[in-house]
Amino acid sequence: xxxxxxQIGAAVQALLADYRLNRQIDRIDGLxxxxxxxxxxxxxxxxxxxxxxxxRERNYRSYHAENHLSALMEDVIYHLSTQITRALQGCDQEQxxxxxxxxxxxxxxxxxxxxxxxQTDMEAALDGDPxxxxxxxxxxxxxxxxxxxxxRIAHELYVRDVPMIPRMMTEYAHSLTxxxxxPGAQIGSHFFIDHGTGVVIGxxxxxxxxxxxxxxxxxxxxxxxGGQALRGRKRHPTLGDDVTIYAN
Numbered sequence: 001x002x003x004x005x006x007q008i009g010a011a012v013q014a015l016l017a018d019y020r021l022n023r024q025i026d027r028i029d030g031l032x033x034x035x036x037x038x039x040x041x042x043x044x045x046x047x048x049x050x051x052x053x054x055x056r057e058r059n060y061r062s063y064h065a066e067n068h069l070s071a072l073m074e075d076v077i078y079h080l081s082t083q084i085t086r087a088l089q090g091c092d093q094e095q096x097x098x099x100x101x102x103x104x105x106x107x108x109x110x111x112x113x114x115x116x117x118x119q120t121d122m123e124a125a126l127d128g129d130p131x132x133x134x135x136x137x138x139x140x141x142x143x144x145x146x147x148x149x150x151x152r153i154a155h156e157l158y159v160r161d162v163p164m165i166p167r168m169m170t171e172y173a174h175s176l177t178x179x180x181x182x183p184g185a186q187i188g189s190h191f192f193i194d195h196g197t198g199v200v201i202g203x204x205x206x207x208x209x210x211x212x213x214x215x216x217x218x219x220x221x222x223x224x225x226g227g228q229a230l231r232g233r234k235r236h237p238t239l240g241d242d243v244t245i246y247a248n
Contacts, residue, residue, distance in 0.1 A: 034083045039168045042083065045076050046153055047146075050115055054139050073108070080104050087163045103160050114152050117189050121148050124192040128212050143177035144193030154183035187211075188241070195247075202236035211239055214247040 019026050048055045052069055084100035085093075125138045125145055132138055138145055150173035154166035166183035174180045178197035181187075185201050188209035193199055195215035201207070205219045221235045239245075 032086065034086045034165050034168065036168055038079060038083055039165055040172050042076060042080050043150060043153070043169050043172060045072060047149065048072060049076065049111065050118060050149060050153075051139055054136070077101075077104055077108065080107070083165055084157075084162055087165050089163070103157070103162060106160065107156050110156050114156060117152055118145075118149055120189040121145060121191050124190040124210065124212070125194075128192045129194055143179060144196040147173045147177045147179035147181055147196065147199075148187075148191055148193065151181040151183060151185070151187070155185070155187075158183040185236075204234045205236040206238040208239055208241035208243065210242045212244045214245065216247040217245050 019028060044055075049069065049072060052065065056068075081097070081100045081104040084103055085097050088096045088100060122135050122138050122145060125142055126132050126135055129138075132142075147170075150169050154169040157169075158166040170181055170183050179193060179199045181199075181201045182203040182205070184203035185205040185207065187201075187205075187207045188211070190210040191207065192212045193214075194212065198216040198218075199213060200218040200220055202220050207219075219237050219239075222237075
């Protein structure tokens with residue numbers, strides 16, 4: 001038993017010493033960057049705001065829906081601005097907090113437009129899939145619509161130059177659905193991903209309106225040899241309107 005305690009103590013000390021090597025992996029101050037769990041919780045709450053009658057808390061009642069949704073909005077505004085503050089880089093924390101709140105309120109101002117786009121995506125799924133029985137089924141069970149919803153939310157933060165958080169959001173959707181949409185992609189209305197597993201849509205992809213994509217489709221980089229030298233350059237495909245791409 002004593003030998004085991006010594007081994008455990010030695011292992012702990014070795015790991016603590018490893019933390020002091022001052023590499024990127026060694027950073028232990030969690031307040032300097034966004035919290036992944038908090039970002040995921042924000043996505044879940046935004047989903048309830050986007051589809052208020054579909055995803056709700058157990059104590060939700062339709063006769064006080066507006067009060068409930070107002071409180072939820074205030075909650076998301078506070079937590080989203082907090083995470084954006086952590087993501088922004090700068091020495092003046094008060095300036096970062098003000099900038100984060102400005103971005104958050106601007107983002108919320110775009111939610112009606114985002115919901116309008118998601119309405120067209122829902123309609124595209126119902127129109128494009130003969131197996132879909134109703135819009136409710138699409139909203140509640142289709143992974144493609146969930147991934148598109150998260151993308152459209154994350155894209156609004158991406159175009160406002162919010163670091164890290166947009167990608168954290170879309171990678172959360174990726175982990176649940178197998179659909180990988182970079183928040184920087186530009187996607188038009190009436191977008192439908194059927195089945196979805198294995199779909200990849202890269203950062204500089206441009207997709208027009210009324211596009212339908214099946215599982216196993218990669219709109220990936222035309223070349224990755226340049227690595228970081230390709231940052232900011234067009235390197236993914238462009239699709240026009242009314243395009244359908246089948247599996248593989």
